Amino acid sequence: MQAHDIFSALSDPTRLEVLGRLVESGPATATELSASMPITRQAVAKHLAALDAAGLVDRARSGREVIYTFDPAPFEGVLAWMESIGTSWDDRLDRLRNAVE
């Protein structure tokens, strides 16, 4: 399930920070990201791989580096989940009202 993957990927504060930097400052390489964060390039690369697995970033090769870009598409899955769950509760509460009033 997409929502599950997304929130698992975002459950690590450092990983969330990496994604936040891509959202705020635009596409970047692991080297660029690590330069502005107190973690190694290897650690950033690991977080980027997890974000990539959840579909939250896109990869584009540029020479020897990979440029990562934030991809908001998976959040649509979460919004769809919220809409679908919300609709079921609306229907359920309508039935409850009919039953008790």
Add this chain to the structure above:
Amino acid sequence: MYDDEMIPDGGGAAVERSVELAASAQTIWDHVTRGELLGAWMDGDVVIDARRGGAIRMTRPGAPDVWGVVEDITPGHRLQWCWRTDDGLPTMVEIELCPAPGTTTLTVRETLLPWRSIELPPQWTDGGAPSAMLGVARAA
């Protein structure tokens, strides 16, 4: 009243609904904690052992069974359970009643719990009959 929100800090998405019903809190509490009444408005066959640690199961035609456990209960006021579908998506459901003269406000909130696995005893998930499940829950 509609209030959907995304909880920051990597938390889950939550959906909340609140309705004012022209019925006593006791009547609504019965519809929340008694399986046959709960199932009628949840639109499924529901079996619930409404006490902390008790089992809850909902079956619907054409949909995966939903299994879970009652985590918290304050009689007449609040019920909280966690469950997950066969797809493995765990959520927490909280139902709260707030009585007022002539009416009762019911608030329900369902939150995605992706960071947390809901461990159920294996005998709950082997497809046993609901009555057998409740037997297991009582014995536990």
